[in-house]
Amino acid sequence: MSPITLIGILGLVAVTACWALAVVMYRVGGAGTVARKLAFLLVVEGFVLVTAGYPEFVLQLPDNFFETREILYFFMGVVHHGGDGLMVILYPPFLALALNTSLTRPFANKRVRIGLALAMAALVLAVVFIGSRLIITLLYSTVTLLFIYALVASIHAWHTADGGLARERAGIFALAFGLRDLGWSMAYAIAAWYMWTQPDLTALTAVKLLGKAVYALGTLLAVPLIAYGILRSHLFDIDLKIRWTIKQSTLATVVVTSVFLLSEGADRFLSAELGNWAGLLAAAVVVFFLTPLQRFAESVASAAMPNTRNTPEYATFRKMQVYEEAVSEAHTEGGISEKERALLIRLRDSLGISPSDAEAIERELVARQPGFA
Secondary structure, X not given: XXXXXXXXXXXXXXXXXXXHHHHHHHHHOOOOOHHHXXXXXXXXXXXXXXXXXXXXXXXXXXXXXXXXOHHHHHHHHHHHHHHHHHHHHHHHHHHHHHOOOOXXXXXXOHHHHHHHHHHHHHHHHHHHHOXXXXXXXXXXXXXXHHHHXXXXXXXXXXXXXXXXXHHXXXXXXXXXXXXXXXXXXXXXHHHHHHHHHOOOOOOOOHHHHXXXXXXXXXXXXXXXXXXXXXXXXXXXXXXXXXXXXXXHHXXXXXXXXXXXXXXXXXXXXXXXXXXXXXXXXXXXXXXXXXXXXXXHHHHHHHHHOXXXXXXXXXXXXXXXXXXXXXXXXXXXXXXXXXXXXXXXXXXXXXXXXXXXXXXXXXXXXXXXXXXXX
């Protein structure tokens, strides 16, 4: 297998992982939550990757493939550069919501977000309809700075976080997103340098292949870390939803893989007709063994998400835990302000916690940490 094909496969696997995590995050997150915003960001990230040349690497298309397909080439450029712009528009507000650091707070302002969106829309339109090297280099440089900024912000959030759960979450966030930010900033820096200095943009040099490799690996390494370390602790029942998704995904994977391998294997080694019959046979076998497969999927979910059970007792425990964490974080900056108290009351009501239970949680925190109040 050539290095070009291998990089193409890595890119397509990264796209698949990216969109799979996006589906999970959309299912477990409500409107306006960090999980839902991350889902939209991952969808855009997948489109940026899939239009970055990885399918062409796998299919080993000739260099002049797009010369006779100008409409397809234009469409892919619009999707790719539009995705670049959307990453710049969506990523900073996501960081403002996900990270507790002064570096990201400006992007919580609606006017700042609107200004950023308008500026990026103008830049992307200039890239699509003018397409000069200077403008494309400017876009790639902007994206490079975005991911460097995100890396610095996540490290700063970890460095300034208090001990305990808040610092642990910030550290995992910095590790997971930092890998992606590091890979993508390097890839876009190479792309900007290549666009500005190289006369032949179609040549596949070692530096360009390095950029493509770190482009894919940044996402491929970050996705499992994000899935495990960040999102399972944001909502009181998110771990139960992820557990259900893991179980259903495992079952679907086993079913699809069984049918595909048996059908395609017979098609390759015997005949197409037998392949069709083998596919039907595989489906029948899978249905027959569906109950054992469900037990297997449950065991996978239990291994990935231990100590989670969809019971009223567990749900109540997680609600109390989330409220306690929110109270603890609200106290970190010199006590609870009126605005923070109003937010805590809304959180308490949304979780279904009684005022007396909420007061008991705060008293317990004060008793455990004498300097807390």
